[in-house]
Amino acid sequence: MTEKQMLIADVITYFESWCPPLLAEKWDNVGLQVGTLDQTVSGVLTTLDVTEAVVDEAISQNANLIIAHHPLLFAPPKKLDTTTPKGRVIQKLMKHDITVYAAHTNLDIVEGGVNDLMADALGLEQKRVFLPAGHQTFKKLIVFVPKTHEQNVKDALHSNGAGNVGDYEKVSFVSEGNGYFQPNAEAQPFIGHAGEMERVEEVRIEVLVPEENVRRAVAAMIEAHPYEEVAYDIYPVEMQGKAYGLGRTGKLPAPMTLVELALLVKQRYNIQHVRFTGDASASVETVAVLGGSGRDYIDQALQQADVYITGDLTFHETQDAMLEGLCLIDPGHYAEQIMKQKVADYLQTAFANVPIHVSQVNTDPFQVI
Known part of the structure; x- marks a missing residue:
C-alpha cells in the first residue's frame, strides 16, 4: 500500500x-x-x-x-x-x-488459518476439512467499462478477492459492445459533453466474487473506474465453492510410528511437551488435526483417521477412544500459537x-x- x-x-x-x-x-x-x-x-x-x-x-x-x-x-x-x-x-x-x-x-476455519497451518506443518497431503460447516457462496459481479480501462478495473477486482474459482485465479469473462448515455447539465462526464448523446466502445466484465468479498471488490472497482456513475449489477449464483469448517484431515507423506509422529508434532509446533495415547510403535498414516479443544469430535475422528491431534483431552474420553482403536496426540491448547x-x-x-x-x-x- x-x-x-x-x-x-x-x-x-x-x-x-x-x-x-x-x-x-x-x-x-x-x-x-x-x-x-x-x-x-x-x-x-x-x-x-x-x-x-x-x-x-x-x-x-x-x-x-x-x-x-x-x-x-x-x-x-x-x-x-x-x-x-x-x-x-x-x-x-x-x-x-x-x-x-x-x-x-x-x-481456525479460514483457508490458510490455524488448522491449515497445523496440518501443513506436518506435511499432510490430500488435505480436506475435518468438520464441514458449509460451502463458500458466490455472487456474480458485472460491470461495464470503456475499453481503455478494462485492465485497470480487472486488476482492482482481482486484487480484492474477485475472480478466484477453485484452483484458478484472475478468472473473468469479457464481451464487447457499445454504451450509450447523455450527461445532463449537472454531470461532469469522463467522456462526452452535457446534453449530447454519446456512444462509447465498452466491455462487459463478469467475475465471480466470494460473498464475503463483495463489498470490498465493489469499492475497489468503483475507485478504479473512470466514470462518474458506474453501471454494474450483482446477481446471486447457485454454484458452491470449497467446503469450510473446523479442523483438517490428510495423509502423512509416508507412514510413521505413533511416537515418531508425536515427536514431529512437538518439534513442528514448537511446544514443550505432548501427550499421546495408543501403541507407540503403531503405524499411522491418516491424520485429523483440530487446533484448540477438540475433545467433542472424537467420534468423527474415529471415522476419518488413524490418529487425532487436538488439545484439552480428558481422561475418560481418551480412554474410550483408545479402546475404540483411535490413537490420540494432545499438544495442548498452546499449539495454536x-x-x-x-x-x-x-x-x-x-x-x-x-x-x-x-x-x-x-x-x-x-x-x-
Whole structure:
C-alpha cells in the first residue's frame, strides 16, 4: 500500500479480507474487543492470548494494535473491576490507547488459518476439512467499462478477492459492445459533453466474487473506474465453492510410528511437551488435526483417521477412544500459537511501513516437570 497515515481500521479491513468475521461460530466473540479502530496505527503485535505481559510487550514495541487469537472478552463482563487481573489488563490497554482485536474460530476455519497451518506443518497431503460447516457462496459481479480501462478495473477486482474459482485465479469473462448515455447539465462526464448523446466502445466484465468479498471488490472497482456513475449489477449464483469448517484431515507423506509422529508434532509446533495415547510403535498414516479443544469430535475422528491431534483431552474420553482403536496426540491448547507468525507475515506484505511484531511472551499456563 502507498505510504500514508494508516489507521487501525485499514489494517483490520485488510485482515478481514482474508479472515472475515462471518466465518466465526455463532457463540464466538470476535472482532474489536477494546479500544478504537479510528486512530493511526503505530505498530501491530500478534499473539495467542492477551495477558498483562503481552500488553507490556506491546507498550515496549510502541504497538497500539494487538491482534489475538483468543478473545480477551469472551463473555460480556458484568463489571470492570481494575483490581482483578483482567480488569488491570483492560485498564492498561485503555491508558496506553492500545486496541485489541480477536480472530478466533474464523481464524481456525479460514483457508490458510490455524488448522491449515497445523496440518501443513506436518506435511499432510490430500488435505480436506475435518468438520464441514458449509460451502463458500458466490455472487456474480458485472460491470461495464470503456475499453481503455478494462485492465485497470480487472486488476482492482482481482486484487480484492474477485475472480478466484477453485484452483484458478484472475478468472473473468469479457464481451464487447457499445454504451450509450447523455450527461445532463449537472454531470461532469469522463467522456462526452452535457446534453449530447454519446456512444462509447465498452466491455462487459463478469467475475465471480466470494460473498464475503463483495463489498470490498465493489469499492475497489468503483475507485478504479473512470466514470462518474458506474453501471454494474450483482446477481446471486447457485454454484458452491470449497467446503469450510473446523479442523483438517490428510495423509502423512509416508507412514510413521505413533511416537515418531508425536515427536514431529512437538518439534513442528514448537511446544514443550505432548501427550499421546495408543501403541507407540503403531503405524499411522491418516491424520485429523483440530487446533484448540477438540475433545467433542472424537467420534468423527474415529471415522476419518488413524490418529487425532487436538488439545484439552480428558481422561475418560481418551480412554474410550483408545479402546475404540483411535490413537490420540494432545499438544495442548498452546499449539495454536503457530498463528502468530502467519498473521504477522500476512499483514507485513501489505503494510511494509508499519512495524509488525510477533509476541515472544509464552502464555501457556502449564509447566511440566
